[in-house]
Amino acid sequence: MSEVERAVGNRVPLGPPTRGAVAVRLDDVTVGYGARLALSHVTLEVPAGSLLAVIGPNGAGKSTLIKVMAGLLKPWSGRIETLGGPSGANARRIAYVPQAELVDWHFPVSVGDVVTMGRYPLIGIGRRPGARDRELVTRALVTVGMERLADRQIGALSGGQRRRVFLARALAAEPDLYLLDEPVTGVDATTQEDLMDVLEAETRTGKTVIATTHDLLCAAQRFHDVAFVNQRLVSTGPAGSVFDQRLLAETYGGHVLILQGELGTTVALDDAHHHDDAAGNERHYHEEGR
Amino acid sequence: MSDLVALLTDPLASGFMQRGLLAGVIVALVCGVMGSFVVLKGLAFIGDAVSHAAFPGLVIAYLLGVPLYLGGSVAAVATALAIAWVSRRGGLRFDTAVGVLFAGMFALGVLLFTTIEGYAGDLLGYLVGNVLFITAEDLVQLAVLAMIVLAIVLLLRKELLYATFDPGGAQASGLPVARLEYLLLGLLGVTIVVSIQAVGIILVVAMLVTPAATAQLLVVRFSRLLSLAAALAVASSVIGLYLSFYLDVASGAAIVLVETVAFGLAMALGPRTGLIHRVRQSRVVPDAESRSGSGIVGARVP
Ligand SMILES: Nc1ncnc2c1ncn2[C@@H]1O[C@H](COP(=O)(O)OP(=O)(O)OP(=O)(O)O)[C@@H](O)[C@H]1O
Ligand SMILES: [Mg+2]
Numbered sequence: 001m002s003e004v005e006r007a008v009g010n011r012v013p014l015g016p017p018t019r020g021a022v023a024v025r026l027d028d029v030t031v032g033y034g035a036r037l038a039l040s041h042v043t044l045e046v047p048a049g050s051l052l053a054v055i056g057p058n059g060a061g062k063s064t065l066i067k068v069m070a071g072l073l074k075p076w077s078g079r080i081e082t083l084g085g086p087s088g089a090n091a092r093r094i095a096y097v098p099q100a101e102l103v104d105w106h107f108p109v110s111v112g113d114v115v116t117m118g119r120y121p122l123i124g125i126g127r128r129p130g131a132r133d134r135e136l137v138t139r140a141l142v143t144v145g146m147e148r149l150a151d152r153q154i155g156a157l158s159g160g161q162r163r164r165v166f167l168a169r170a171l172a173a174e175p176d177l178y179l180l181d182e183p184v185t186g187v188d189a190t191t192q193e194d195l196m197d198v199l200e201a202e203t204r205t206g207k208t209v210i211a212t213t214h215d216l217l218c219a220a221q222r223f224h225d226v227a228f229v230n231q232r233l234v235s236t237g238p239a240g241s242v243f244d245q246r247l248l249a250e251t252y253g254g255h256v257l258i259l260q261g262e263l264g265t266t267v268a269l270d271d272a273h274h275h276d277d278a279a280g281n282e283r284h285y286h287e288e289g290r
Numbered sequence: 291m292s293d294l295v296a297l298l299t300d301p302l303a304s305g306f307m308q309r310g311l312l313a314g315v316i317v318a319l320v321c322g323v324m325g326s327f328v329v330l331k332g333l334a335f336i337g338d339a340v341s342h343a344a345f346p347g348l349v350i351a352y353l354l355g356v357p358l359y360l361g362g363s364v365a366a367v368a369t370a371l372a373i374a375w376v377s378r379r380g381g382l383r384f385d386t387a388v389g390v391l392f393a394g395m396f397a398l399g400v401l402l403f404t405t406i407e408g409y410a411g412d413l414l415g416y417l418v419g420n421v422l423f424i425t426a427e428d429l430v431q432l433a434v435l436a437m438i439v440l441a442i443v444l445l446l447r448k449e450l451l452y453a454t455f456d457p458g459g460a461q462a463s464g465l466p467v468a469r470l471e472y473l474l475l476g477l478l479g480v481t482i483v484v485s486i487q488a489v490g491i492i493l494v495v496a497m498l499v500t501p502a503a504t505a506q507l508l509v510v511r512f513s514r515l516l517s518l519a520a521a522l523a524v525a526s527s528v529i530g531l532y533l534s535f536y537l538d539v540a541s542g543a544a545i546v547l548v549e550t551v552a553f554g555l556a557m558a559l560g561p562r563t564g565l566i567h568r569v570r571q572s573r574v575v576p577d578a579e580s581r582s583g584s585g586i587v588g589a590r591v592p
Contacts, residue, residue: 072461094462094463095459107455110510117456123448255500
């Protein structure tokens with residue numbers, strides 16, 4: 001990250017600043033729970049068509065950032081605009097997927113039911129899903145490869161299948177803005193690739209995807225941009241800046257190693273207590289990623 | 291055969307039983323449907339709190355000489371909304387707040403009750419309830435309130451389902467989740483007041499929770515949960531009332547016990563939790579053994 005970019009602070013436009021509309025704009029947003037501060041003074045512009053990873057340690061405020069964008073948390077101060085309107089105004093064009101731990105998996109609904117829910121806000125009160133709704137649900141199920149499990153109760157799914165179902169629910173809503181909390185956490189490599197392919201395809205049609213992740217390699221390789229969060233917005237930049245040693249250290253607060261081995265690049269988060277062991281390893285400081 | 295028919299039709303000769311059955315069926319329908327949401331949202335404790343909170347409302351209505359129903363409804367709905375508000379505001383642990391509210395309201399009811407001079411039998415009746423003593427006028431009120439609750443829930447069932455399953459996802463996509471939650475709790479208050487007449491304050495929570503819990507053991511789809519819970523509640527109501535007629539026992543207790551027995555049966559025989567399921571599962575292993583065993587035996591046969 002150049003000095004110029006640093007000087008601009010957190011108001012780093014992710015793409016070329018003049019291109020297209022802004023999907024999400026946070027202006028000096030401070031937010032927390034009860035009396036506890038979670039994120040302070042976040043200023044951020046996400047252009048439409050972005051594929052943005054939000055990274056940071058546990059408790060950094062990643063979910064909080066997603067929730068405040070989704071209008072689920074009211075900021076203590078600052079302004080939020082989504083899809084060109086104030087928070088809530090364009091809710092029907094937004095799909096939010098919660099972190100998996102927040103979902104009641106015993107709930108008596110099938111895969112198909114959950115995906116159909118994505119259509120509910122668009123159908124209107126007292127109306128049943130119509131032919132077009134059913135078609136979109138089927139198409140979403142096919143896209144994530146879950147069409148054969150449509151009648152399965154959601155509790156009887158594996159972790160990766162559960163993530164697929166929730167992504168399908170989001171797809172079925174045909175939103176312009178995806179706000180996804182850890183959409184690829186705990187899934188196998190193939191599923192991760194599949195889901196990221198789907199998301200990338202969506203951004204190619206001008207839709208915006210903002211997703212939190214703990215997988216730094218995935219952030220670097222599959223996303224276009226990355227936002228570093230730790231109780232504030234530490235920085236934003238192109239996906240490759242995940243490998244910026246200084247930013248990682250600032251975000252994760254410990255020693256971060258980037259190891260170049262025969263199996264490829266590994267990002268290792270090393271807490272301070274163990275830094276002696278790791279000191280024997282070869283360190284590579286990448287400026288541009290892979 | 292005609293004996294059996296007489297067994298079923300004889301009680302219907304009494305106006306008490308006619309009205310009681312009708313009221314029992316209506317209450318069961320609403321409780322089955324609302325109970326499904328109560329079970330899914332984990333609101334059983336709130337149901338108990340709201341029903342106890344109706345008591346001071348009834349006593350105050352009695353003291354003021356206004357219809358008891360009105361007093362009970364106002365107190366129950368107000369408590370339900372207060373609980374929703376407390377839960378939205380957070381701060382205090384939710385069940386703690388509910389516990390405090392519920393005990394305080396009931397104590398207020400008891401305190402006011404002891405200030406009543408003379409005998410207040412019909413008030414005591416509300417503690418245990420007796421659907422057989424329902425008046426024609428009360429029956430009409432009950433039917434109207436129940437239909438309103440059912441109509442609203444069925445009209446908004448999609449939205450209520452989404453908001454119950456994933457409030458965050460629903461709200462982010464534009465459903466008014468907070469308003470739906472207040473509405474659901476308000477309807478719960480009305481349902482409870484309607485049901486108190488049938489089974490009394492103490493047992494009303496069973497009426498709400500038990501049929502829905504039983505249904506939950508048997509089906510895994512929300513739409514079927516609603517209809518099965520309502521069907522189970524209606525069947526239990528009718529069976530309970532006949533039992534109460536022939537055995538001369540309290541009607542509310544009879545209904546709730548029938549529901550409890552149905553729950554026990556579902557637990558024992560249901561597709562997921564039940565004995566049958568377990569027997570079937572455990573039989574898989576011996577079956578496989580006996581099949582491979584028979585091959586060996588067959589080989590020995592000369
Ligand atoms: N519902 C809540 N009530 C109170 N505090 C909360 C709540 N949710 C989160 N917090 C606090 O806010 C801070 C940020 O939490 P958040 O869930 O945004 O972290 P995160 O980056 O998503 O973490 P993780 O990687 O574990 O998902 C944490 O300190 C957390 O304890
Ligand atoms: Mg989180």
